[in-house]
Amino acid sequence: MTFWKTIPADxxxxxxxxxxAAGMTAAITAARAGARTVLLERNDRLGRKxxxxxxxxCNLGNRDLKRSDYYSDDMAMAVSVLERFGTEETIAFFASLGLLLKEKRGYLYPVSEQAAVVLDVLRHGLERDKTEVLTGALVREIRQKGENAGKDSPADYVLQLQDGRQLWTExxxxxxxxQAxxxxxxxxxxxxLARALGHTVIAPVPSLVQLHCSEKYCRALAGVRAEGAVRIYPSDSG
Ligand SMILES: Cc1cc2nc3c(=O)[nH]c(=O)nc-3n(C[C@H](O)[C@H](O)[C@H](O)COP(=O)(O)OP(=O)(O)OC[C@H]3O[C@@H](n4cnc5c(N)ncnc54)[C@H](O)[C@@H]3O)c2cc1C
Structure with a gap:
């Protein structure tokens, strides 16, 4: 028999x-709404990407958000999300964390132009709003308690961590x-995890990718931004 260590008992x-970025923002928002919140991250630190x-x-937003920038079978949902949390709300959220933004050709950046500063204010926000953060916490499985939810168990979901620990949550x-x-x-x-909970996952496809080519001189161009036109010709060799 396996004995799971539960974190914490409550x-x-x-x-x-x-x-x-999404998880930290969600956790801060939930904690600010008064929920006892825990954030689980598999890495030993938050926000690596x-x-x-x-x-x-850290280009964290865009002044010009339009419906036509998004592709979805369910545009109503995309629009409803943007209407509830668009550019102004993004600016206000970061201002509430103490981060001022600047705009360059419609792109929003922190004034310092340092992604590390954005991560710092999010981490401070988690601390300030008393969110519990568990790093090194790889969630392997999420089980819904089903019919017994709320009756013989304190919560509706059990999260199973790779290291054997379990956690209960509503x-x-x-x-x-x-996957990028x-x-x-x-x-x-x-x-x-989403599929196991009954969600449908549309097969993901890469949307913004690197270009690989054999010429060595291209390496020097890595990271250089310029406006221009590119033509791609398929090679004969296939
Ligand atoms: C090179 C690069 C440049 C980019 N530049 C820009 C840009 O300029 N502007 C822009 O808007 N976007 C940019 N993006 C995209 C942007 O980084 C992502 O859209 C954004 O970080 C996604 O945030 P997220 O919180 O959804 O996911 P992630 O940042 O991927 O965070 C997901 C977290 O979940 C953790 N995790 C995953 N599975 C589990 C599990 N089972 N248990 C516990 N933890 C788990 C991961 O370790 C990760 O930390 C760029 C991406 C890349 C790779």
Whole structure:
């Protein structure tokens, strides 16, 4: 028989799985609404991918958000999300954390142009709003308590961690990221968690990718931004 170590004995109202930009924002928002919140991150630190965004400068928003920028079978949902939390709300959220933003050709950056500063204010926000943060906490399985929820158990979901620990919570927010840059922690394992809970996952496809080519001189161009036109010709060799 296996004895699971439970963390802590009490239950949470909200458990957020994934300590990236989305998870930290969700956890701060839940905690500010008064929920006892825990944030679980598999890496030993939060926000690894966030540090890479915008070449380390963190382009965290866009002044000109339009419906036509998004592609979805369910545009009503996309629009409803943007209407509830658009550019102004993003600016206000970061201002509430003490972060001022600046705009360059419609792109929003922290005034310092440092992604590390964005991560710092999010981490301070978690601390200030008393969110519990567990790092090194890889969530392997999420079980719903089903018919017995709220009766013989203190909560509706049991989160099973890779190291054997278990955690009880009333609500779960999955913020495990996609599959891009798996070295940062978001390796697509969140899709399996979502599927196991009955969600439908549309097959993910890469949308913004590197171009690889054999010419060595291109390496010097890595990271250089310029406006221009590119033509791609398929090679004969296939
Ligand atoms: C090189 C690069 C440059 C980019 N530049 C920009 C940019 O300039 N502007 C922009 O808007 N976006 C940019 N992006 C995209 C942006 O970084 C992502 O959209 C954003 O970080 C996604 O945040 P997220 O919180 O959804 O996911 P992530 O940041 O991927 O966070 C998910 C977290 O969940 C954790 N996790 C996953 N599974 C589990 C599990 N089972 N248990 C526990 N934890 C788990 C992961 O370790 C990870 O920390 C860039 C991305 C890359 C790779």
């Amino acid at each position: 239950k949470y109202e909200v458990a957020v799985v994934g300590g990236g 966030l540090l890479m965004t915008g070449n380390g400068k 609500r779960v927010i999955l913020a495990c990221g996609g 840059a798996p070295g940062t922690g978001s390796d697509g394992s969140g899709y399996a």
